[in-house]
Amino acid sequence: MNYTITLIGETLENRLAPSVFELSSMTSELMQQVTGNAVIILPGEDLQETANTAAQETGHDIIGIENKQLRYPNIEVLTGTILSALEKHKPQYICFNHSAIGIQLATALSIKLKAACISSVESIRFDGSKPVFRRSTFGGKLISEVIPKNEPVIITILPGAFPAADKNESKPGTVTIVPSGATSRYITVNSIKKEAESNSRLEEAETIVSAGRGIGSEENLKMIRDVATLFPHSAIGASRPVCDMGWLPYSHQVGQTGKKVSPRLYLACGISGTHQHMVGMKNSQIIIAINSDPKAAIHSFADFSVVEDLNSFLPMFIEKYREREG
Amino acid sequence: MKILVCIKQVLDSESSPQIDDEGTWINDDASLAYRMNRFDEYALEEAVLIKESRTDVHIEAISVGPGRVRASLQKALEKGADSATHISREAGGSLTPYEVGSLIAEYAKDGGYDLICTGVMAEDDMYCQTGVIIASLLSLPCATSVTKESLDKDLKNIIVECDVASGVREEVSLTLPALLTIQTGINNPRYPSLSNVLRAKKQKLNTISDETVSPVKSREQILKLFATEQTRNGEVISGTTEEKAEKLLSLLYEKALL
Numbered sequence: 001m002n003y004t005i006t007l008i009g010e011t012l013e014n015r016l017a018p019s020v021f022e023l024s025s026m027t028s029e030l031m032q033q034v035t036g037n038a039v040i041i042l043p044g045e046d047l048q049e050t051a052n053t054a055a056q057e058t059g060h061d062i063i064g065i066e067n068k069q070l071r072y073p074n075i076e077v078l079t080g081t082i083l084s085a086l087e088k089h090k091p092q093y094i095c096f097n098h099s100a101i102g103i104q105l106a107t108a109l110s111i112k113l114k115a116a117c118i119s120s121v122e123s124i125r126f127d128g129s130k131p132v133f134r135r136s137t138f139g140g141k142l143i144s145e146v147i148p149k150n151e152p153v154i155i156t157i158l159p160g161a162f163p164a165a166d167k168n169e170s171k172p173g174t175v176t177i178v179p180s181g182a183t184s185r186y187i188t189v190n191s192i193k194k195e196a197e198s199n200s201r202l203e204e205a206e207t208i209v210s211a212g213r214g215i216g217s218e219e220n221l222k223m224i225r226d227v228a229t230l231f232p233h234s235a236i237g238a239s240r241p242v243c244d245m246g247w248l249p250y251s252h253q254v255g256q257t258g259k260k261v262s263p264r265l266y267l268a269c270g271i272s273g274t275h276q277h278m279v280g281m282k283n284s285q286i287i288i289a290i291n292s293d294p295k296a297a298i299h300s301f302a303d304f305s306v307v308e309d310l311n312s313f314l315p316m317f318i319e320k321y322r323e324r325e326g
Numbered sequence: 327m328k329i330l331v332c333i334k335q336v337l338d339s340e341s342s343p344q345i346d347d348e349g350t351w352i353n354d355d356a357s358l359a360y361r362m363n364r365f366d367e368y369a370l371e372e373a374v375l376i377k378e379s380r381t382d383v384h385i386e387a388i389s390v391g392p393g394r395v396r397a398s399l400q401k402a403l404e405k406g407a408d409s410a411t412h413i414s415r416e417a418g419g420s421l422t423p424y425e426v427g428s429l430i431a432e433y434a435k436d437g438g439y440d441l442i443c444t445g446v447m448a449e450d451d452m453y454c455q456t457g458v459i460i461a462s463l464l465s466l467p468c469a470t471s472v473t474k475e476s477l478d479k480d481l482k483n484i485i486v487e488c489d490v491a492s493g494v495r496e497e498v499s500l501t502l503p504a505l506l507t508i509q510t511g512i513n514n515p516r517y518p519s520l521s522n523v524l525r526a527k528k529q530k531l532n533t534i535s536d537e538t539v540s541p542v543k544s545r546e547q548i549l550k551l552f553a554t555e556q557t558r559n560g561e562v563i564s565g566t567t568e569e570k571a572e573k574l575l576s577l578l579y580e581k582a583l584l
Binding site for chain 2: 012017072073074075076098099100101103104107108110111112114115116117118119120127132135136137138139140141142143144145146147148149150185186187188189190191192193194195206207230231240241243244245249250251253257258259264265272274275276286287288295297299300301302303304305306307308312313316317319320321324
């Protein structure tokens with residue numbers, strides 16, 4: 001089979017990363033004009049079961065590349081294994097999720113293949129039959145339309161930009177498992193560290209009250225928690241700086257390197273609104289921003305804005321709530 | 327030990343970029359304020375922390391761009407770099423990560439650097455590519471989104487922790503020389519001390535032109551730039567603190583969120 005589009009899936013402990021469904025949905029768009037077939041390359045350690053499920057659920061053909069060093073991502077082994085598969089199939093488009101591993105692999109392979117590399121793609125439009133890739137730039141203030149000047153074309157898609165494709169109900173794709181003997185000379189994976197899931201319940205929450213650097217101190221998290229308790233089915237979110245400072249564990253982090261959430265209400269407290277944060281919460285139904293800085297970017301992404309100091313506003317808000325509820 | 331830290335100068339987030347007449351870049355005029363990419367501040371700070379823990383470290387900062395980027399290199403000297411190199415590119419307009427990465431890799435290839443550090447991404451264009459391009463062109467082992475590092479005494483290996491997925495980190499050993507792209511949270515970038523500001527004034531800032539380094543052809547092209555559409559209303563709730571609290575409460579009840 002000749003494949004024009006190759007999607008690179010990710011696995012961790014041989015489990016498929018669900019972001020592959022976003023790649024699959026992007027592919028449907030790309031195939032409006034790009035003819036040919038798509039295949040998913042899935043690297044891992046022991047893949048038969050995962051590859052069968054992926055072939056059923058995505059409907060795409062799967063090439064599983066097994067290497068005993070790939071229970072956890074090893075970038076050197078991944079680059080070697082995927083490069084040999086790409087050299088064999090010579091696809092025109094090679095697509096990754098814009099994850100930590102995805103973007104590193106995409107970039108490294110673009111150098112090996114002398115390919116164009118357009119990362120963090122958010123949407124696609126066509127200029128005739130040629131795809132034009134749209135992505136945010138200048139911290140989200142502008143959108144740029146980028147076209148490749150080389151082939152093949154490597155892209156990474158921003159998490160949440162393409163809705164995850166529904167599970168395929170018709171016939172599954174084919175599955176081919178190939179062994180890879182690629183080894184690493186310079187990079188060794190010593191261990192994997194998983195933060196204990198601290199029950200952040202972010203994904204299921206109807207309301208997320210989220211804290212940014214603007215809360216000022218760790219002690220002020222109490223105020224955020226107090227506000228959250230007013231709402232049914234609520235959870236506490238955070239921007240990356242709050243987790244970097246150790247005020248909340250990373251399991252609470254919303255954003256590009258954290259969780260992607262879509263609650264009914266996202267109450268952003270003291271969050272400046274970097275593009276990296278917005279990526280994680282822009283699909284919320286209602287966004288309300290409370291920030292003392294009237295120029296903070298968050299205000300232009302919100303449905304409602306309150307320009308107030310959190311230390312005076314939130315206690316007042318709680319007090320007013322108690323008055324109403326008696 | 328030699329460390330190279332790659333610095334990008336970015337538009338300050340309070341500046342409003344205006345699209346130029348061709349619609350493919352912004353007007354790079356005096357009304358815009360620029361500063362050092364925050365992710366690169368973490369990369370530089372990590373290099374300075376390594377320098378403070380050893381006796382033999384030289385940190386060189388490097389940046390590619392027009393004359394204005396010298397201000398960010400000056401800042402890097404103030405923050406603890408020992409020397410700075412400006413690859414001057416006066417042509418203006420956009421520069422792709424491939425162009426910047428190729429220039430820095432070409433400059434660095436015979437420099438004998440034990441470690442190259444970059445920020446995980448640039449705040450402005452957010453490609454997350456430049457560091458990996460440099461590493462790939464120089465065939466250096468590379469770790470991205472690094473949140474912890476520890477260098478062994480004899481400069482054979484570096485052990486790092488990298489973000490792999492939300493809440494998942496990997497501990498990886500790399501042989502040196504290596505390249506790291508640094509994520510926030512690894513350290514707390516310092517403000518320059520007065521003595522460092524004074525010292526930096528006396529340090530030389532080397533400049534070489536991009537054409538002397540190596541001609542590079544970009545592999546991607548910006549067709550068009552346009553302003554982000556505002557998708558939400560952005561209604562500002564006004565009044566005194568008390569009135570705002572009441573209005574917000576009413577709104578939440580109205581929408582059955584409370």
